[in-house]
Amino acid sequence: MILRMLPWAYLLAAFVFIYLPVGTLVLFSFQEGSLPVPPFNGPSLRWYGDILGDDDLTGALLNSLLVAFGAASVSVVLGFLAAYGLARHVLPGSAVMRGLLIAPLTVSYLIVGLGLLIVITRAGLGLSLVTAAIGHVVINLPIAFAIIYASMGAQQQNAERAARDLGASEAQVIRLVTVPMLMPAIAAAFFLSVTLSWDEFIIAFLLTRFDVTLPVEIWSMLRSGLSPRLNAIGSLVFLVSVSVVLILELLVFRRRR
Amino acid sequence: MTPRAERIRGWGFAAPALLWTVAFFVVPFLVMGAMSLATLEGRTLVWGLSLANYVELTEKAYLARAIMVSLEITVTVTVVSVVLAYPLAWIIAFRVPARWQRLALLLAILPFWTSYVVRSYAWLLVLAREGMINNTLIGLGLISEPITLANTRFATVTGFVHFFVMLLTLTIYANLIQLSPNYRRAAMDLGANAFQTFRHVILPLTLPGIVTGAFLTFVLCIGDYVTPQILGGNTELTVPQVIMVQLGRRADFPLASALAIVLMGIVTLAYIASARWLRLDRL
Structure with missing residues (x-):
């Protein structure tokens, strides 16, 4: 009896732990x-x-949304194009290119931010919301690429071939066939990118100066x-x-x- | 299309993403590597091929100590998280009725999406001197004086474990649910008891899920600055905290870069150690 209750007790304890904070x-x-x-x-x-x-907070909130939607848009467009290029064209060295695109995932955010900070300050450029967004694209592009690449299957390829045989140009194929068929993956990549970027702290902290995002503003309130x-x-x-x-x-x- | 035109077109599609990654990831990374071999003379940066920063890591006690602290915390967090998450994933996969599984899993990982600054702050509310736990324990008459929970290594580990239990529950669940029930039935038919079935059949089959989750935990944990900074206070510093100190107060970019390179070296070693079982492509 007690043994049969044990899993449920564990489940309950786990949920208390998970929801306590x-x-x-x-x-x-x-x-x-x-x-x-x-x-x-x-x-x-x-x-x-x-x-x-509080104007500081609402301003920071707006900045966060701006950075998140900007970075997510760029990530998804670049990620989609790369996935299309690598999945639909036979290219020598495509495994290396896929590896390169995924590589930023294996490096911690702090190191991505530190590298960009060094280059930007050495080049004498200023820090702003744009530099923070550039950093966020670096970490979100691999995710967008991986999600979209993984969902490009034979099913879409057949529809694309059919469209091409019927005389559609490559741009028409992408716009009318590939993008609509991949919409779930593209939307998933976009919203995942938005959620990851909009509350990201360390890159935004290192790469912004006067206009800051919400997590950075929260950080300064924490003091x-x-x-x-x-x-x-x-x-x-x-x-x-x-x-x-x-x-x-x-x-x-x-x-x- | 000729194969050549086809190739050029394919590269054309991949080029923007590749250029972005090279310009904003590969180049900064190489510059950071070069920076770790430069030195500071007073306040001016001198480029060169000096190993002085790396030598400093072994000579200055607080730097070597930070590497030890980071390793200790990360290994503790990884082990504790796996041990706590496995039964949770197991219960959701095999005890919760099928129609409730997706909801149970969604609920189990929902707070995963709390911003990590906010999540650490929330743990501070729970662990503070006058916080939830101390208040409850005093209310129950179990203790008379508040115990120190916040600003300790315990607090840092708790905050990390909370996060990674959710992540690992997800990766281990995904692995468990793919197992055919026939494996368990076959083992039972051959006379294995529940423990033997787990030890010799289920555990080996779910090892890839465990190792993949544990590796992710290790990588994310050792590189995090926020959790130890908010929850650990300044009692002992981890490598990311020391890196931030170098950037802030002293603007010592060469030493910060050397520390970052060491951090990456540790992650690479962890990767080599777990590569046999890693299934990163299956995430």
């Missing part, structure tokens, strides 16, 4: 007082009102210790990421099965 974060974002620790007195929306009225404002902003960031993941799950992965 997020649960605490969200609960105390509704704290009335100015310290996000027990006892809980609330609920109150005071801190949400506070952060939404003054525990605060319900941080809980509120953290809960909002979590909510956005989870929404994107759930939309992805419902729209893309459900349909594929």
